Amino acid sequence: MNIKEIIKYYGIKPKEKLGQTFLVNESVLKREVEYAEISKHDTVLEIGCGLGSLTKFLVKYAKKVYAIEKDLELIKILKNNLKAENLEIIHGDVLKIEFPKFDKVVSNIPYSISEPLIQKLLYHDFKLGVLLVSEKFSNRLIGKKKTKLSLISETFFKVKQCDLIGPENFHPKPKVYSRIVVLKPKVPNLKETIFQEFIKQRDKKVKNALREAIIKACSKFGKRVTKRAARAIVGDFKIDKKVQNLNLRELKKVESFIKFLNL
Numbered sequence: 001m002n003i004k005e006i007i008k009y010y011g012i013k014p015k016e017k018l019g020q021t022f023l024v025n026e027s028v029l030k031r032e033v034e035y036a037e038i039s040k041h042d043t044v045l046e047i048g049c050g051l052g053s054l055t056k057f058l059v060k061y062a063k064k065v066y067a068i069e070k071d072l073e074l075i076k077i078l079k080n081n082l083k084a085e086n087l088e089i090i091h092g093d094v095l096k097i098e099f100p101k102f103d104k105v106v107s108n109i110p111y112s113i114s115e116p117l118i119q120k121l122l123y124h125d126f127k128l129g130v131l132l133v134s135e136k137f138s139n140r141l142i143g144k145k146k147t148k149l150s151l152i153s154e155t156f157f158k159v160k161q162c163d164l165i166g167p168e169n170f171h172p173k174p175k176v177y178s179r180i181v182v183l184k185p186k187v188p189n190l191k192e193t194i195f196q197e198f199i200k201q202r203d204k205k206v207k208n209a210l211r212e213a214i215i216k217a218c219s220k221f222g223k224r225v226t227k228r229a230a231r232a233i234v235g236d237f238k239i240d241k242k243v244q245n246l247n248l249r250e251l252k253k254v255e256s257f258i259k260f261l262n263l
Contacts, residue, residue, distance in 0.1 A: 001081065002026065003053040007171060010077055012051070022050055022072070023108050023132065025169035028180075033057045035162060035182055036130045045102035045126075047094050047109050047117065049175045054108055059084040066090060066100045088200060100122060108132040111174075114144040121183075122156055122200060129157075129183035135164065138179035148248045151255075155195055157183045193217040194258050197253075202244040206254065209243045210234045217262065233261060 003024045006012070017115065023029060023033070032054065038061040040045060051074055058065045059082070068090045069075050075091055084191045089252035090097065095116050104127055109117055114137045121129065133141075142159050143150030153159055162180040165192060167173040195219040201209035211230040218225045225233075241251055 003051055004171065006077065006081060007029060012074075012077070016177050018108070018129055021170045021174050023053055023165075025165075026053075028163070028165055028169055029049050029054050029057055031156055032106060032108075032132065032180055033061065035180065036104055036128060038062050038104065039104070042059050042103045042127075043101065045099060045105045045107070047105065047107040049078065050074055050108075051091070052082045054106065055087065056082055059087050059104060062086060064088070065103060068092060068097070070094070076236050095120065103127050105129045105131070106224050111137065113175075113227065115184060118149070118153065119202075122152070122196075124185075126185065128185075131181050131183065132165065132178055133181055134174075135177040135179045135255055138181050141181060146248065148251060149247075151248060155186075155192070155199060155255075157185055159183055190217060190221050190223075190263060191258050191261065194261070195209070195255055198254060198258070199243065203242060205242055207237055207241040210237060210254070210258075214261075214263075223263070235237060 003022055007022065038058065040061070040063050042062050044058050044062040046055055046058060046065060046067040050071045055065065055067050055078070063086060065087050070093050072091060075089055078089065095112050095113060105121065109131055111134045114133050135221045140147055140149050140219060141153045142161060143154060157253065160182040162182060165178040165180065167175070167177065194213045197213035198209050201212055206210065211227065211234050212227040214230045214233055215225050239246070239253065241250070
């Protein structure tokens with residue numbers, strides 16, 4: 001059965017509180033898979049697999065697919081309609097569970113979790129991401145108007161906006177247009193790596209996070225920096241906040257400080 005037939009057969013009523021809306025146009029689903037360039041060497045992570053409309057294409061091409069879904073009712077239906085030896089369905093809240101190791105992430109994500117999901121992806125090494133997000137969020141990611149999110153996004157990824165997808169391709173129809181975006185993790189230099197490591201230290205105060213970021217980043221590039229040396233490098237940097245509470249202006253100040261470090 002195709003996705004429309006599954007919805008009708010099981011009498012599925014999408015749960016608004018979970019942001020459920022199902023992409024029913026198979027040509028759009030196929031384009032997402034094409035952008036991901038999946039091979040039999042790839043382990044793919046799918047977030048919010050729902051009824052498996054995208055999953056059924058992913059399992060055709062990938063070595064392994066981990067499909068995460070919060071709604072147990074949808075998981076039961078998916079298991080009845082899609083059997084594949086290379087598919088592992090994970091029940092849980094994507095923002096709370098630990099991700100398995102993966103090469104690529106391909107997902108039609110619930111729009112309400114777009115930003116925290118991007119934040120979570122920063123902590124994972126992967127080759128490529130293909131995500132369907134709202135058009136408004138895709139514009140925020142690429143920084144048509146510079147924001148804290150766009151600064152963080154451009155620090156970690158090269159972001160490409162692809163197809164614009166209208167509401168008529170979904171059930172039920174959302175009130176917004178959607179966009180396929182492709183995320184390609186950057187290969188950073190030393191100072192870019194320091195800034196990346198700094199952003200990851202969300203719960204630490206700025207000076208502590210900077211010291212830790214310098215030590216970790218330098219280690220990746222074969223340079224040993226002691227805690228004492230890191231403290232001397234950071235000096236009396238003046239922002240007394242946790243990293244996650246920094247605004248755009250303060251993040252830019254940290255970025256500028258790192259650019260002029262003598263390392």
